[in-house]
Amino acid sequence: xRLFDIPNELRAAIFGLVLALPQPIYIxxxxxxxxxxxxxxxxxxxxxxxxxxxxxxxxxxxxxxxGANHFHMMDAAGSQSNVLLHFxxxxxxxxxxxxxxxxxxxxxxxxVTAGRRPVAISxxxxxxxxxxxxxxxxxxxxxxxLQRTTFNxxxxxxxxxxxxxxxxxxxxxxxxxxxxxxxxxxxxxxSLETAEFMKELGWxxxxxx
Numbered sequence: 502x503r504l505f506d507i508p509n510e511l512r513a514a515i516f517g518l519v520l521a522l523p524q525p526i527y528i529x530x531x532x533x534x535x536x537x538x539x540x541x542x543x544x545x546x547x548x549x550x551x552x553x554x555x556x557x558x559x560x561x562x563x564x565x566x567x568g569a570n571h572f573h574m575m576d577a578a579g580s581q582s583n584v585l586l587h588f589x590x591x592x593x594x595x596x597x598x599x600x601x602x603x604x605x606x607x608x609x610x611x612x613v614t615a616g617r618r619p620v621a622i623s624x625x626x627x628x629x630x631x632x633x634x635x636x637x638x639x640x641x642x643x644x645x646x647l648q649r650t651t652f653n654x655x656x657x658x659x660x661x662x663x664x665x666x667x668x669x670x671x672x673x674x675x676x677x678x679x680x681x682x683x684x685x686x687x688x689x690x691x692s693l694e695t696a697e698f699m700k701e702l703g704w705x706x707x708x709x710x
Contacts, residue, residue, distance in 0.1 A: 516562050521569035525604070530584045537587045546559035548551040554700065567599040568639070574605050581606055582628040589636050597636045598685060604644035604686070605629055607671065610666035611654040620655055620665050622673060630673045642682040643674060644710060664698050671702045 507515070527540040551562045574584050587599045587606070608626025612619060619630075622630075633640055655662045672681055685699045686709035699706050 507653045512561065516551065516565040517569055517584065519545075519600070520548070520562060520566045525571040525573045527573045527575055527662075528584060528588045530580065530587060533676075535587070537584055537591060564599055568601050571602040571604065571644075572600065574603065576606050579674050580625075582625045582632065585629055585632050589632060595606055598638045600637045601634065601639055602642040602644075603637065603640060604646060605633075607645045607647045607651045607685075608670055609654060610652060610669065618665065618669070620662050620669065622669050623654070626670075628672070630677070634677045637677075639679055640677060642684065643677070643680055644684040644686050645670070646688060647687045647691065651694065660692065660694055663695055667695075667698060667702065669706075 505549060522541065522545075528640050530537050549566075552559045552566070573587075574581055574588070576584060608629060609623040610620050611623050611627070615626065633643070652658060652663055652666060655666060671676050671683075681705045683702075685704045685706045687696070687706065688709045698705050
């Protein structure tokens with residue numbers, strides 16, 4: 502029996518068993534590099550062999566590969582928007598539109614001295630969200646990683662300004678058309694008030710290992 506003699510639903514289930522990983526795929530960029538790399542813990546042997554069989558199989562398998570896996574954007578060098586941009590350019594618009602679950606660092610917020618609001622989302626944060634909005638058109642779940650340094654640019658460091666930054670981020674996230682789940686991954690001990698405010702925004706709050 503040939504692969505395409507198998508019913509579509511069963512074929513998709515087979516692709517899922519082979520290509521959907523229980524662990525995330527980490528996307529990162531080496532310092533000075535123009536492209537991105539992927540890192541997977543305990544990657545299965547010949548994991549992507551299906552994609553090399555034929556163009557028809559590759560197309561169906563790619564839909565599962567990019568739609569069923571979780572992709573974590575790493576920004577160790579503080580260039581998350583570049584990592585995301587190069588990743589989306591590498592996989593192409595069709596596969597970018599298949600992505601359903603992405604993790605980013607929380608969009609940086611900065612204090613502003615002029616304007617209606619005391620804080621604003623940084624330009625890099627706005628670029629990241631714009632890429633998600635315009636190119637990841639099937640994105641349903643967004644994880645945002647909050648670290649101890651997330652709000653370093655907010656001066657003075659007050660609960661009111663932190664909540665303002667969270668609210669601004671929520672406004673930006675709401676512009677992503679298919680997004681229906683936001684998970685705040687906490688890498689440091691935020692105050693109970695901050696955690697409760699995130700829940701009021703409709704976010705799922707969880708500790709990051």
